[in-house]
Amino acid sequence: MKAQDISREKSAELFEKAKNYFPGGVNSPVRAFKSVYGTPLFIERGDKAHLWDADGNEFIDFCCSWGPLILGHNNPQIREAVEAQLGKGLSFGAPTALENELAELIISNNKYIEKIRFVSSGTEAVMSAIRLARGYTKRDKIVKFEGCYHGHSDSLLVKAGSGLVTFGETSSAGVPKSFADETIVIGLNDKAALEQVFVDFKDQIAAVIIEGVPANNGLLIQDKEYIQFLRDITKSNGSLLIFDEVITGFRLGFEGAAKYYDIQPDILTYGKIIGGGMPVGAYGASAEIMGHISPDGGVYQAGTLSGNPVAMAAGIAALSILAQPGFYEKLESTTQAFVEELRAFIAENNLEVKIFTIGSIFWFAFTTQENIQTAAQIDPASMEKYKIMHRELLNRGVYFGPSGYEVGFISAAHSPEDLQTALAVIKDSLLVAFA
Numbered sequence: 001m002k003a004q005d006i007s008r009e010k011s012a013e014l015f016e017k018a019k020n021y022f023p024g025g026v027n028s029p030v031r032a033f034k035s036v037y038g039t040p041l042f043i044e045r046g047d048k049a050h051l052w053d054a055d056g057n058e059f060i061d062f063c064c065s066w067g068p069l070i071l072g073h074n075n076p077q078i079r080e081a082v083e084a085q086l087g088k089g090l091s092f093g094a095p096t097a098l099e100n101e102l103a104e105l106i107i108s109n110n111k112y113i114e115k116i117r118f119v120s121s122g123t124e125a126v127m128s129a130i131r132l133a134r135g136y137t138k139r140d141k142i143v144k145f146e147g148c149y150h151g152h153s154d155s156l157l158v159k160a161g162s163g164l165v166t167f168g169e170t171s172s173a174g175v176p177k178s179f180a181d182e183t184i185v186i187g188l189n190d191k192a193a194l195e196q197v198f199v200d201f202k203d204q205i206a207a208v209i210i211e212g213v214p215a216n217n218g219l220l221i222q223d224k225e226y227i228q229f230l231r232d233i234t235k236s237n238g239s240l241l242i243f244d245e246v247i248t249g250f251r252l253g254f255e256g257a258a259k260y261y262d263i264q265p266d267i268l269t270y271g272k273i274i275g276g277g278m279p280v281g282a283y284g285a286s287a288e289i290m291g292h293i294s295p296d297g298g299v300y301q302a303g304t305l306s307g308n309p310v311a312m313a314a315g316i317a318a319l320s321i322l323a324q325p326g327f328y329e330k331l332e333s334t335t336q337a338f339v340e341e342l343r344a345f346i347a348e349n350n351l352e353v354k355i356f357t358i359g360s361i362f363w364f365a366f367t368t369q370e371n372i373q374t375a376a377q378i379d380p381a382s383m384e385k386y387k388i389m390h391r392e393l394l395n396r397g398v399y400f401g402p403s404g405y406e407v408g409f410i411s412a413a414h415s416p417e418d419l420q421t422a423l424a425v426i427k428d429s430l431l432v433a434f435a
């Protein structure tokens, strides 16, 4: 049955006001709820797995700030670490011991990187990693995959061109065509296409970049064998392999997708979880490759607020919890049980929807296909069903990301009761979507 619409009166008022200040009323486009029903909800506070909006509606949150909140909202250890730092100053623009501490925590528990550089966002991490790859190889072109998102730097706002040419087309106004010409975009899971690129642009490819597990355009889980192919072909052509682990880093495990595949990429990028909810990004590599970053090397990269002490304190508190034995195993088995129950319900009711999952990430795909591994396999028309499901979920107190292309996240703060409540709500909402 359709649930009664929740009140969005205050949110609507705030949104009208926000439109006077921000393009589209938001500071990041997907927040504007363009792909789902109704006005965006203005959030007032969060605690554990719960969110409260300006109208006083309460939700169980599966967006988790788009991934960072693997420990839920208002985690006491993170809060205390931040509070302890507050009295000491917010920023110095000089080194602090906190940066050492977070770096040590990461590097001593991650065999894939020897040195790291902290920045302030995932976009900045990836942009810097691309520059490092270009500086290191003395080559200009990069290869990315349709269906992977790597932040909004110019080189990466490029989509597959139409026709046979592999040159990318800009996916945003304002990106010079000459930049897009340096980015080659091909489909995921297509070995022949990449082999052709390495023939056509012999000795010109600085790097191939892929999301650890593509999770920004649905959840496009790749076979290990394909990732190994990427490792082999880049190595034999003198190109670098970059894993963009902004989502998968500290999500699939403390060592992210690199450990999941057991494959050593050349450069890794992090964001989202790494700052415990504060704006932190990072990129890392071997000491040899990182030696090319300034001031040691010729690749310039800097940041006024990089390694910000409050953000470092939050990151240390968060990652200390994640580094404890059993953390990821427990979260993954919780997620498995959650997804299995939904799959059983979907099968019983013959609903044309699949749930893909890895670690504590899940994605509802309104499809009859057994597997979805490329962006081209996603039918845009299927998003209509998500739209209905999303509205029904909100009306029943469950918050999912406002687009069917977005994945959901389970946090360690989701209690068994939260998940039981959410399961019932998701089942009801699915039935409405298929009514």
Ligand SMILES: *Cc1c(COP(=O)(O)O)cnc(C)c1O
Binding pocket: 121, 122, 123, 124, 126, 149, 150, 151, 152, 211, 216, 244, 245, 246, 247, 271, 272, 281
């Ligand atoms: C979110 C994301 C980014 C961009 O990070 P921001 O912090 O939003 O700049 C880059 N790469 C991947 C894989 C992401 O998921």
